[in-house]
Amino acid sequence: MRCYLLERERSALDLYLPDESLLAASIRSGLDPKYVKGILAGANGGLxxxxxxxxxxxxxxxxxxxxxxxxxxxxxxxxxxxxxxxVGAASSDFLACGLTGREDVVHLHLPEGVENVININQSIFSHSVPIDPPLPYSAVHVHLNAGFESLSPIFRTRPPGSSQVTPDVYFCGDAVDGWSRKRLTGASFKQVA
Incomplete structure (x- = not known):
């Protein structure tokens, strides 16, 4: 299976959450997509x-x-x-959010079910967040754990014993091909498996 690390291009923009109390609440559990999704979805009276x-x-x-x-x-x-x-991603892995002053909607990738997809010990990463257990990121080469021969077109991994996900986001080959076919911008992809 072809697996790619999602990387940002210069054209990728940043989003800002102007509500400071909402921002503070969203970071209480670190890199936990399910928790963050719940906080953001409930903002503005459920809007x-x-x-x-x-x-x-x-x-x-x-x-x-x-x-x-x-x-x-x-x-x-x-x-x-x-x-x-x-290409087969689950809509439940995303949260649609509005943009101030625009009619556009952005879809945040916040999957609720993140598994230990990548064998951290057999993979190579260039950086790590020094917590217990460590959160490796900037994958150079990854080995998928047994049983994950078929994956969502976009996925994250959760190290064993961690409640947080690694910062890296991965695309499978079909998603990378779709990105190119649709001429989408803001991302580049580095093959890591």
Missing amino acids: GARFEVLGRVSKKDRKLPGLMYWSWVPAFNSAAYEMLME
Whole structure:
């Protein structure tokens, strides 16, 4: 199986969460997508969090890039989200959020079920968050654990014994091919398996 590390291009924009109390609540459990998704979904009386776009959106057509980031969470424009759905991603792994001053919606990748997909001990990473257990990131080469021959087109991994996910996000080959076919922007991909 072809597996790629999702990396941001220069055209990727950052998202900003202007509600400081919501921001503080969202980081209490570290890199826990299910927890963060619950906090953001319940914001604004259940209408969900609203983000601001940092950086310059294309002046020509005001089009958002396919990939944006809010902290460690990748966010996708509607075209990128639709492509991920076409190649088999689960809509339940995303949270749609509004953007202040825009009609666009971004789809944050916050999967509720993250498993120990990658064998951390047999893989190579260039960095690690020094907590217990460590959270490796910036994959150079990964080995998938047995039983994960078929994966979602976009996935994260959770190290054994950790309640948090690693910062890295991975795409399978079909998703990378779809990104290229749709000419989406903001992302590049490094093959790691």
